[in-house]
Amino acid sequence: MTPTIDQARLWQSHLDMAAIGATLDGGSNRPALSPGDAAAHALLLSWCEPLHLHMERDGIGNLFLRRAGREHRPAIAFGSHLDTVPTGGRFDGVFGVLAGLEVIRTLDDAGVVTAAPVELVVWTNEEGSRFPPAMMGSRVHAGELPLDRALMTADDDGETVAEALAETFQIGFLTPGPRDWAAWIEPHIEQGPILEQLGLEHPSGAVGPSGAVGIVTGTVQARYFQLTITGEASHAGPTTMDRRRDSLAAAAEMILAVEQIGLSGEPGGRSSAASISNTPNARGAVPSQTRLHCDVRHEDPARAAAMEAAARIAWTGIAARRGVQLKIDAYASFGPVQFDATLGGLLREVAMARGLLVRDMVAAAGHDSVLIAALCPSAMLFVPSRGGLTHNPGEYTAPEHLAQGAQVLLDAVLRLAN
Ligand SMILES: [Zn+2]
Numbered sequence: 001m002t003p004t005i006d007q008a009r010l011w012q013s014h015l016d017m018a019a020i021g022a023t024l025d026g027g028s029n030r031p032a033l034s035p036g037d038a039a040a041h042a043l044l045l046s047w048c049e050p051l052h053l054h055m056e057r058d059g060i061g062n063l064f065l066r067r068a069g070r071e072h073r074p075a076i077a078f079g080s081h082l083d084t085v086p087t088g089g090r091f092d093g094v095f096g097v098l099a100g101l102e103v104i105r106t107l108d109d110a111g112v113v114t115a116a117p118v119e120l121v122v123w124t125n126e127e128g129s130r131f132p133p134a135m136m137g138s139r140v141h142a143g144e145l146p147l148d149r150a151l152m153t154a155d156d157d158g159e160t161v162a163e164a165l166a167e168t169f170q171i172g173f174l175t176p177g178p179r180d181w182a183a184w185i186e187p188h189i190e191q192g193p194i195l196e197q198l199g200l201e202h203p204s205g206a207v208g209p210s211g212a213v214g215i216v217t218g219t220v221q222a223r224y225f226q227l228t229i230t231g232e233a234s235h236a237g238p239t240t241m242d243r244r245r246d247s248l249a250a251a252a253e254m255i256l257a258v259e260q261i262g263l264s265g266e267p268g269g270r271s272s273a274a275s276i277s278n279t280p281n282a283r284g285a286v287p288s289q290t291r292l293h294c295d296v297r298h299e300d301p302a303r304a305a306a307m308e309a310a311a312r313i314a315w316t317g318i319a320a321r322r323g324v325q326l327k328i329d330a331y332a333s334f335g336p337v338q339f340d341a342t343l344g345g346l347l348r349e350v351a352m353a354r355g356l357l358v359r360d361m362v363a364a365a366g367h368d369s370v371l372i373a374a375l376c377p378s379a380m381l382f383v384p385s386r387g388g389l390t391h392n393p394g395e396y397t398a399p400e401h402l403a404q405g406a407q408v409l410l411d412a413v414l415r416l417a418n
Pocket of ligand 1: 081092093126188367
């Protein structure tokens with residue numbers, strides 16, 4: 001008999017974690033390598049103390065917590081991230097870490113020692129909202145981003161990752177080394193409405209009691225750009241309209257252009273202009289330099305490439321017509337990634353054995369698993385998100401759905417580690 005996840009304890013861990021960086025509207029604000037992130041790691045480590053895990057932290061702050069097995073063989077690894085966007089919810093990333101913790105706690109309570117070691121992982125700076133790019137910790141781990149380049153990355157206040165790391169984690173860094181993993185599984189909230197809908201369509205009525213999980217077969221392709229638009233600073237009073245080279249007005253057109261490209265890429269296409277900074281951003285001054293961060297996404301890489309090409313043509317045309325300079329820096333991308341079909345099959349099997357509805361899905365958001373999939377057989381497991389709401393204080397997954405996801409993880413880990 002497989003041991004059973006403690007739903008109440010798993011829920012309480014989420015509430016306790018959400019108390020760190022809690023916002024007035026019920027969300028979480030724990031930017032990567034902030035005091036909140038440090039407190040979140042400290043809380044997790046305090047929970048891990050009685051579990052006698054072997055802890056290692058690499059040069060970018062990724063945390064590895066290993067529970068020994070009976071045999072010397074590659075570990076079964078799982079986890080996610082604890083950082084949030086400034087308007088984050090209580091479950092994105094956090095669920096993957098706390099489900100992993102609950103798996104280890106449950107094994108301990110049941111006195112189960114697996115043949116293979118099992119390892120809980122917390123990736124640094126998955127969100128990338130303070131320090132770009134997103135999935136920084138797993139990128140460094142996978143060798144896609146050199147450690148020294150990541151360490152030099154500065155936030156908007158000029159503080160570097162290296163400085164923030166030194167303030168956040170009061171321990172010496174071990175040399176990063178490749179981990180010996182036989183498999184990697186990341187449980188995550190769906191961040192979309194499909195599983196909730198699936199549950200509602202179920203004859204039982206609500207998503208529960210049977211519940212639904214998603215087996216993530218792969219991801220879309222996403223391409224990220226920084227646009228630097230340079231015009232000319234001038235006085236908003238005397239400068240006649242025909243003499244202006246207004247970088248913010250040009251950016252406004254570029255934002256609408258990229259939105260249009262996402263709309264024409266439907267179904268399946270997505271595009272955003274998600275952040276903007278403007279100089280001098282002062283009353284009475286025509287803006288001289290504006291920075292935008294944009295992205296385009298599509299499951300089909302050819303369509304994603306076509307969306308990028310269309311965006312470049314549109315942006316360049318707007319810049320030329322308005323007499324502003326434009327620099328486009330394609331600073332990051334990911335996917336499309338195919339996750340391991342055998343591992344996905346195992347998750348499907350154990351979920352169905354628990355009476356859960358199962359749906360294969362493609363992830364449209366970036367996740368650390370995108371990077372880890374290049375290193376070892378990898379899979380992701382989704383649990384329902386109420387209303388599909390995410391990166392939002394209203395993000396919510398019911399306690400029983402969290403427990404169902406953690407149970408599927410535990411069942412799969414036991415199969416893989418024995
Ligand atoms: Zn996440």
